[in-house]
Amino acid sequence: MASGRQRVVVLGGGFGGVFTAKHLKRVADGKLEILLISRHNFFVFQPLLPEIAGGSINPGDGVVPLRRFLPGIEVMVAEVREIDLRSKNVQVSLGSDTGLEPVPFDQLVIALGQVVDLSRTPGLADRAFVIKDVMDAFQIRNHVLGCLERADAASDPARKQALLTFVVIGGGFTGVETVGEVHELIRKSLRYYPRIRRGDVRTILIQHGPRILPELPERLATYAADNLRRRGIEIQLETGVKAATAFAVETDRGPPIEAETIIAAIGNAPSPLLKSLPLELEHGRIGVDRAMRVRGHDDVWALGDAAHIPLGDPAAGDVAYAPPIAQFAVREAKVLARNVVATLEGREPEAFAYHSLGTLAALGGRRGVAELLGLRISGFPAWVAWRLFYLGLLPGLATRLRVAADWLLDLLVGRSIAELRGTRPSSQPMRFSAGDRVIEPGVAPGGTYVVTSGAFDIRANAPNPSAADGGQDPVSPDRTVGPGDVFGLPLSGEGTSASEWVCASAPSTAYFIDKDDLHRLQMVFALIKRRADDGGSDNSA
């Protein structure tokens, strides 16, 4: 290894980063030292996530192990914490048990993609599943199957209906594909649940805009919407989500939708790291020139979802930019790799230019829509085109074979309904609307609620039914609890008894501590309380 070699550090293990590293290795012919830094040791093939959520692909089969796909390239599994463009250093964290480690670079490629940010909608981040990562998608699959199990056993009709209501927010590619696949998983599983009738299940797609799939021509989007509706999926257009509570999705149209399952396919936002950089952001993405070089930094490059790449000359009034999709990232990577080597050799970099091969969406149920090379197709042929297209785009023979085997088994023997739960306890912040019944006698609370805002009424007798719709109960409660108070299972002696009702009397929040967590933390709580009682005295020997 010649010590004179330049070190290129690539940040991000998505399409942009992985293919940049791959092409750099090929183009540089040993003249560069290449290091890829990724959060995971695998590459997530995002277009397949809805199929993992729908259970037709095993979670481990929709990913590509980086070290295997990138022979000869150094791979580091770490979180990028800081980027210092001046000293040409990146600070990374290798895990919760070690400190930050500096990684120096000569050339830096930023391919950090985007993150999901649901903070603009109250309660959504706490309540919704996202579909960004492979384990997110796998969790959705297991949760959906768990809802079927619990609905089959449920005796209370309202509870059963909430368990059988599945809401997907966002009518773009991911939202449409996810609602289609989840609906398919449910449809194929229902015959094993004798107590659930098909009409009991509601799958709902909520879209803010006037139509779904705005990236596709209207005719195809209409076909897609018709197809989803015909299969029984409700589509609510021009509908905004105001909040998510412990029990429901609140929209700006109609009454709250009581649902156990909320999936958010919205909220793509720039990585918080980008905002910390002394760089000009354009629409939350890093501004680069047509060669994908970050303006004002000769040794820094950016591509993929994190970069705002002009497809023409912005100075000449050209307003076309590369869209944040896989196809483009893969092509950008190829050009960027050549550009890095060209500039190191004193040659001129080339401008990125690419015409999309087309766009495709799978709708589930062996149907799809596609615009390929100007051709618009829909139905079964588009679905086949979708599968072939992504099987071709999927990097690595092993992964391709695994996905093909999953699809074949799905056709031959159907998908599994095994609910593979992890052991994750469900402690989390929760939001309640006024009138929500949180605890009822006869139903053992799953843990302790610590009120963080608002107020809850506690009463020994059933609340007036009209109060459940947010109305005022004429009979005043036995007591009302507020922030800092505790109800449910007792914590430090405080809680509610098994015969009491608890209702939110105003829009309120509480931190729910699952009884398993509670058990584990009980000792810690007791110690902290004792210390506080002692006046925080120092126990030092």
Next chain:
Amino acid sequence: MASGRQRVVVLGGGFGGVFTAKHLKRVADGKLEILLISRHNFFVFQPLLPEIAGGSINPGDGVVPLRRFLPGIEVMVAEVREIDLRSKNVQVSLGSDTGLEPVPFDQLVIALGQVVDLSRTPGLADRAFVIKDVMDAFQIRNHVLGCLERADAASDPARKQALLTFVVIGGGFTGVETVGEVHELIRKSLRYYPRIRRGDVRTILIQHGPRILPELPERLATYAADNLRRRGIEIQLETGVKAATAFAVETDRGPPIEAETIIAAIGNAPSPLLKSLPLELEHGRIGVDRAMRVRGHDDVWALGDAAHIPLGDPAAGDVAYAPPIAQFAVREAKVLARNVVATLEGREPEAFAYHSLGTLAALGGRRGVAELLGLRISGFPAWVAWRLFYLGLLPGLATRLRVAADWLLDLLVGRSIAELRGTRPSSQPMRFSAGDRVIEPGVAPGGTYVVTSGAFDIRANAPNPSAADGGQDPVSPDRTVGPGDVFGLPLSGEGTSASEWVCASAPSTAYFIDKDDLHRLQMVFALIKRRADDGGSDNSA
């Protein structure tokens, strides 16, 4: 459905329960109402768990969805909480958000299997992975791959060695198969980790008795031990485990073994539910007659690992009992189903009798040992026999095909090294030995430690190296903290600074709160502290 039908409730979704339900349906010919109650909606094929831990089978592929395998049989996913033999009622919990529900029965079949109880060895329950459930096995696979990633990036040699030390406790079938498969996973993955040499990895099997695989003839066990040793696995015989600390396994021989990975394949114990029953337990199992009827209860039956089934006449001095293995449970189920129907029809039940077809163990690396129909085979033929035997025993065509496809892909393209981490935070109780360095400057602590017993020294200067071996540091510490004190990341303002060292000065325990959990719980802690400061006054409105 005739209301006069007897209702048979089967408790447990393992081999015994599932096959009893299946055979009952067949034998009863519609004359019985059959309900199976299981914790999961699938049946775990236990013999394949080591292969899931080794990554050659996908977690979802090694299980059989109950509803699919048991058409016409009612399935309820629930935890059994109470069994009342007098009122003929079982109380079950359907989830943390609902109360107990009564399930009446006419005939009860107890097939609750066994649980893992590691409480006899201090620290082991908190530190060790078990291999009882499919997600346990999947977690082991991911953890092992994560250790390779972190070891590849580690700069501290001692830390690297701990990350590369894998200890399996227990030399029975599960322990031997697990150590063999985990070793194989590591061996096949190493070529992707350029900074780990093969000699850096230690896989250790600890066995209490004088030899491994005591269930097999000595010659086969010797072959197995030789094979494992030749492949580089260390076997420590006649070694007891005294304790597991945050950093090490302490045995009754030699120095503590510093290891990041501890897998316990020991501790099979009766379900706590069995102890609560007014039944006579024999070696922790329910005493039954030769027809598998619980003594003194005409309508209660037991089989599988939960039952102590005589193979001869105990009164005549016969001391043979059915061993707790899959083969026997499957055959017991068949006889038990016939016996339930026979007694309902007024016929005599038959005595259970079965001669084992043999026993097999897979050693990993395409080697095995087997005693089949009196024939002793070892090596590659035994491994093939193992795979065919269990593929044949695996219920359901779909599962059989899935497992066969996984094995085929493993042969064709090798196993994946993708570390599929869940998002489970790692808050947990931890144990330390005297002298353990818990926090060092430059290494950011992963969270907050609340001391629960013992004492920790905090000092601004490095402790004397000899103190690391449990010796006394001649320089006294800056301060010492004890139960109720906090170190690491600050909690309520208390913690240690980034430049301080923390060492256990005696055998100690602490509850570690992961920084992600800490962040989520901070608000709750603050509220509780404030309330304690207010003297616990009632905030009621």
